[in-house]
């Protein structure tokens with residue numbers, strides 16, 4: 001069983017890495033500039049351990065309760081945990097306990113909560129501003145993200161928080177639209193941000209279905225779930 005699953009994950013990982021290499025070659029980029037984050041939500045800690053054994057160093061989760069339990073189960077495995085989901089301020093302290101990076105910072109209160117939480121730990125927490133490109137003011141059910149015009153102020157707030165490091169930007173391409181123009185806009189916003197904050201070099205975008213377009217537009221961090229782990233079991 002475990003051997004079968006390991007072989008399946010190894011094959012998926014090899015296929016994703018090949019696609020990353022091909023997309024980088026097409027874009028004239030060095031694959032070393034692109035970090036693969038395995039999004040392991042709804043899959044067991046045993047899969048995280050198998051992926052780590054296959055050389056994956058970065059894993060991501062979108063719910064605190066599940067992530068906290070999984071990170072505990074994987075204690076002793078050298079991994080960077082990324083939090084990529086919508087986050088309530090009352091979960092900030094828990095997330096700061098295991099995560100190295102929060103990709104989904106989208107409002108000032110969350111910056112302040114993460115800053116207080118990270119201040120209690122002995123390491124700095126890297127934060128990305130999640131930008132929403134969904135039409136209208138509501139970014140849709142459960143997706144989150146700040147309006148593009150709010151990015152500079154949120155970034156300044158993160159950069160000035162002693163326990164936080166500004167990493168850059170994150171986005172999820174809206175459903176049902178061509179992702180290329182969205183990724184191009186995100187790249188522009190990221191370039192503007194780097195003029196003020198040169199350290200903010202991360203562009204976290206690109207998922208299972210749009211990773212090639214993301215790489216073409218400068219993504220530095222891909223968040224890949226289904227292509228690595230298979231179709232997700234449904235939440236109970």
Ligand SMILES: *Cc1c(COP(=O)(O)O)cnc(C)c1O
Pocket residue numbers: 039041062084085172207208209223224225226227
């Ligand atoms: C689930 C999830 C992903 C991975 O999506 P796939 O389509 O399975 O690759 C990436 N980012 C976020 C924020 C997610 O919640």
